[in-house]
Amino acid sequence: MQRMGMVIGIEPEHIAEYKRLHAAVWPAVLARLAESHIRNYSIFLREPENLLFGYWEYHGSDYEADMAAIAADPETRRWWTFCSPCQRPLPSRAAGEHWAAMECVFHVD
Amino acid sequence: MQRMGMVIGIEPEHIAEYKRLHAAVWPAVLARLAESHIRNYSIFLREPENLLFGYWEYHGSDYEADMAAIAADPETRRWWTFCSPCQRPLPSRAAGEHWAAMECVFHVD
Numbered sequence: 327m328q329r330m331g332m333v334i335g336i337e338p339e340h341i342a343e344y345k346r347l348h349a350a351v352w353p354a355v356l357a358r359l360a361e362s363h364i365r366n367y368s369i370f371l372r373e374p375e376n377l378l379f380g381y382w383e384y385h386g387s388d389y390e391a392d393m394a395a396i397a398a399d400p401e402t403r404r405w406w407t408f409c410s411p412c413q414r415p416l417p418s419r420a421a422g423e424h425w426a427a428m429e430c431v432f433h434v435d
Numbered sequence: 436m437q438r439m440g441m442v443i444g445i446e447p448e449h450i451a452e453y454k455r456l457h458a459a460v461w462p463a464v465l466a467r468l469a470e471s472h473i474r475n476y477s478i479f480l481r482e483p484e485n486l487l488f489g490y491w492e493y494h495g496s497d498y499e500a501d502m503a504a505i506a507a508d509p510e511t512r513r514w515w516t517f518c519s520p521c522q523r524p525l526p527s528r529a530a531g532e533h534w535a536a537m538e539c540v541f542h543v544d
Contacts, residue, residue: 329477331477331479331490333481333484333486333488344540345540348540348541349540349541356543360543365544367542367543368438368490368539368541368542369539369540369541369542370440370537370538370539371537371540372442372535372537372538373527374527375442375525375527377442377486379440379479379490379537381440381477381479426481428481428488429479429480429481429482430478430479431453431454431458431478431480431487432457432458432476432477432478433476433477433478434460434468434469434475434476435474
């Protein structure tokens with residue numbers, strides 16, 4: 327299992343909307359995450375820096391394929407049309423990233 | 436169990452030192468965390484924004500007392516004399532905070 331951290335900005339005027347969306351994430355979106363072996367997924371918000379931090383645990387064996395399946399899912403794509411306008415990706419993110427990956431520098435069980 | 440996220444800055448010139456320290460955290464420090472009911476604790480680094488994100492799961496029932504026990508532990512206090520100079524607390528943090536608390540806006544198991 328791989329613990330992963332990721333970060334993205336949030337538009338301050340869309341924080342309320344983002345919270346509202348994430349208080350009731352669509353079942354099809356959650357199902358697709360589970361099918362892609364994502365577990366124990368949390369998103370944390372920091373204001374006034376307006377940052378979102380995502381943490382999840384990946385239990386699969388082909389991360390690229392599992393992420394591609396999420397990105398190809400029609401309901402997830404529709405979900406993203408609501409979420410993406412709330413988010414402000416970091417200018418420093420890698421090519422192809424939306425959320426920017428972080429490096430795990432410490433872990434204890 | 437409560438999932439908690441927290442954020443702090445890191446001095447870019449001390450990133451290597453911070454990583455070195457956290458590749459071999461002192462056993463007494465880890466033991467004190469466990470005694471204070473902290474589990475599944477990870478720290479993630481983002482460059483070039485120079486942010487650390489901490490995630491842990493708190494399994495106790497008296498968070499204030501558990502944190503006070505950590506803060507009173509001599510070995511942990513000595514550990515902090517190495518870590519704190521690497522860190523740059525957010526100016527927006529609450530009174531009494533070192534790491535700044537984040538708000539959990541989403542979770543799925």
